[in-house]
């Protein structure tokens with residue numbers, strides 16, 4: 001009888017462990033924190049259509065021109081409603097945090 005209780009306990013325990021594993025898989029990737037003004041503008045302008053993974057997966061040596069072209073492409077090709085005056089601060093933030101100047 002004790003044996004069965006132990007097995008039951010083990011099964012219950014393994015399910016608790018399993019549930020914790022599922023929680024860890026949740027998407028926790030967020031825009032990298034920064035004091036630059038472009039940080040908030042990027043959250044506002046770049047979170048509507050896709051996750052931050054798109055920025056994470058860009059080449060780490062991508063320079064300002066690359067990010068400038070990418071942000072403008074989001075606006076012209078994909079019709080993202082990004083105000084013109086927000087583009088420069090966003091490009092600055094992306095270059096510092098996802099491009100050539102990332103730490």
Ligand code: HEC
Pocket residue numbers: 042045046047048049050054055058070071073074078079080081082090094
């Ligand atoms: C209106 C919707 C929309 C918004 C808003 C948007 N994007 Fe995109 N983005 C797209 C689409 C569509 C793609 C292409 C998806 C694909 O190829 O599967 C894309 C792709 C990308 C890529 C992958 C590289 C590439 O050139 O395709 C990056 C990086 C990216 N977006 C960054 C941004 C940034 C930074 C912002 C904010 C300035 C932004 N996106 C805002 C729609 C959007």
